Amino acid sequence: MPVDKREAVAGLLLRLRTAGIMDKRLFKAFEAVPRQNFVPLIFLDHCYEPGSFPIECGQIMTSGDQVAKTLLALDVQDSHRVLEIGTGTGYQAALLAHLAKKVTTLDRYRTLVEKAKTRLDTLKITNVLASHADGMAGLSNALFDRIVINGSLPEAPKHLIEQLASNGVMIVPVGPGDGVQHLTRMTKVGSRFNNEVLAEVRMQPLKPGVSKAI
Secondary structure, three states, X not given: OOHHHXXXXXXXXXXXXXXXXXXHHHHHHHHHOOHHHOOOHHHHHHOOOOOOEEOHHHOEEOOHHHHHHHHHHHOOOOOOEEEEEOOOOOHHHHHHHOOOOEEEEEEOEHHHHHHHHHHHXXXXXXXXXXXXXXXXXXXXXXXXXXEEEOOEEOOOOHXXXXXXXXXXXXXXXXXXXXXXXXXXXXXXXXXXXXXEEEEEEOOOEOOOOOEOOO
């Protein structure tokens, strides 16, 4: 990694520490995954700065700071099976690969999935399965220890909640697609769920179905 990128990573980690994030496993993941491999070339010099970037298919790449806060709340352990809905560039999936046993990531846009696969293969990440699929449907006949949804929904998705294993955790932005949403942490305790609002966010609404054109 060039010196300037090392300094950029150090700057990101310093911001996280200042925000009270001290998770060593998370820091190692951020150090291991070169964010510059996942951003559009036009934003290469700014890839570690706060803020989001537009990517292909009209989607948005979330800031590294927000990804870190989400992953911290997700509390991923090395034995966990993780479902990510909304692959985007594949950056968060790459980070999850360093934290979890297996990651399944779904996106409705074939273009994003194919590019994410290439980036993950380049980094020799082998425990991520990226699929062109309807993320709203989740993955049938499967249970996950953690689920993270990279798109807002008007209410908590009950059918996805059913795909959580015992003591599982889901992170989902809940609220109107054209306004402020509540980033919500849902923890499965027996047959009940404990809900905790983590922050206010603005994320694109999650769309059903798959895109056939891109």
